[in-house]
Amino acid sequence: MANDIPDPQPVCNPITSSAIFIVATLTAGAEPAERVRAWCADIAALVRSVGQRVPSGNLSCVCGFGSSAWDTLYGSPRPASLHGFREFGTEGRRAVATPGDILLHIRAEHMDLCFELATRLLASLGDAVSVVDEVQGFRYFDMRSLIGFVDGTENPVGHRAVDFTIIGDEDPSFSGGSYVLVQKYLHNMSAWNALSVEAQERIIGRTKLSDIELDETVKPSCSHSTLTTITQDGQEVKILRDNMPFGRPGAGEFGTYFIGYARSPVPIELMLENMFVGKPPGNYDRLLDFSTAVTGGLFFVPSADLLEAIADRRP
Template identity: 80%
Template sequence: MPKDIPESQAVCNDITRSAIFMVATVAEGEEPAEQVRAWCGDVAALVRSVGKRVPSGNLSCVVGFGSDVWDTLFGAPRPACLHPFREFGEGERRAVRTPGDILLHIRADQMDLCFELATQLIGRLGAAVTVVDEVHGFRNFDLRSMVGFVDGTENPVGREAVDFTRIGDEDAGFEAGSYVIVQKYLHDMTGWNALSVETQERIIGRTKLSDIELDEAVKPSCSHSSLTTITGNGEEVKILRDNMPFGRPGMGEFGTYFIGYARSPEPIEQMMENMFVGRPPGNYDRLLDYSRAVTGGLFFVPSATLLEALADRDPQAAAVVEQRPEAPSSAEPRLDGSLNIGSLKGISQHE
């Protein structure tokens, strides 16, 4: 009999007009943990119930879990590459780690759908969680970022998007899952807008109006597009971004919520190292002179099939049922803070 293929969560859905990003921590104790586990079995039904009100609204929700809470909620085994968010850089140019056990990425073409679903999901969790960050994002004209450039131009699409974001048989038991990294950036728009368009284009690495990548002969090696292009085994390793602008003009707040999905955290971590430390060190992303990361989190996104099954997971029983065999050292991801995209050859890029 062929093995059943798990259904993925809505990672590869089209970009919508609105989104709500929520990060929460789970209260200590077995009762909150039981409540969160039970909630895992309710998520899909809540999305269907709210989405049915406006079938054309493209409502979806992706749920992810952080490293610190996985063992408490679900026990062993763990997703192979799930670990705490890694910080990069120093001083004000730093990718910071902030608390977060659960991520909700809610998307729709109408904010009322996002708002209603967020209300229902958080209401069902009650006192079991504390929301530590909530951002309401919007599509900005023709997918423009807050700094005025088109965002996500190089996103993979179709089958390629699935291949770059969905875990395969390299991590048995977690197939069709993904990893996601989120960061909230605040921008110095006064300083940014004081720059000439030509200077902005050299910082980003693309033309502002037409969204064409600058020629390699003129594009600086410290441009954002240069430092976020990652290769492994001679091929580009892509991630799927679904960034959204947000802000409060009356409060002088202008930001971008970065959210990147991949089948391993390594490509996104390498991008962050290139941006915040530099490639080589010191040749950092000059966009960070005008953008400051104020949050950071890494989460594992189980398949929709596994998410529902986690409602019945007994973390104590799970811990003794399976002892994951040691992987060969050559295939183990490097977890010492020194990244090596070459190790992605131990993680098949295509199924």
């Protein structure tokens, strides 16, 4: 990536053991908008203050804005590909859109760091926002999702992660930025656990214990890994995922918080279409017979430099 690209937010930071995902809506009116803009310039300092207390804790925060919030807070220019979350699928198997103006993706090796930063960031926002969803995610054994499969294996790493997630010359006013799509999924664990391991492996497209991709001769065209492998002009296009398990066993809640970063919403939306509608239509992702998306939001992540600078910008 060229040196003149502004510093991104810590989109490509390594996967951690803990995370908090917060989605909030913006309170109507000029004063709340003013407060959110001023807050943008304080985020980095708050991360430094909290993170410095445990330097090995890898505390980071990525902040994104929904399409209509961008217009309310900052006006034009606006990120070229920012729009509302596009729904896919049919009744009973649908990627739903839910309200959300601001996303906070807080990561660290220990939940106390995430918790402290979330508390301080929200205190500083006060009633300028209302939190509509808050999920505490944890690392589950060897990077497994609650359905028992290792999650994140095919993520791009190093400069490829940057190339696939950070905007460059295609949108010069917003270079160094990124797009992020989130969905909260709830799993029907008793139905999933009633399947044989072989049936589960055909749904994911990888072996469960050893996390090896199934051979093309046995991997179904509707496997999760097949439907989420996409190409553009003959080249594979990857996204960067940092999914986290969450849940409340006592309440029967077992979930995956899906979070995917990319330099355009297009590849993530194509994956969603393949999963929920199917490729060809009807050949959908059977993981969705056991997993329900209960939230959905698309956000633009300005570069770290722009995030500080937009504190002074008005629509």
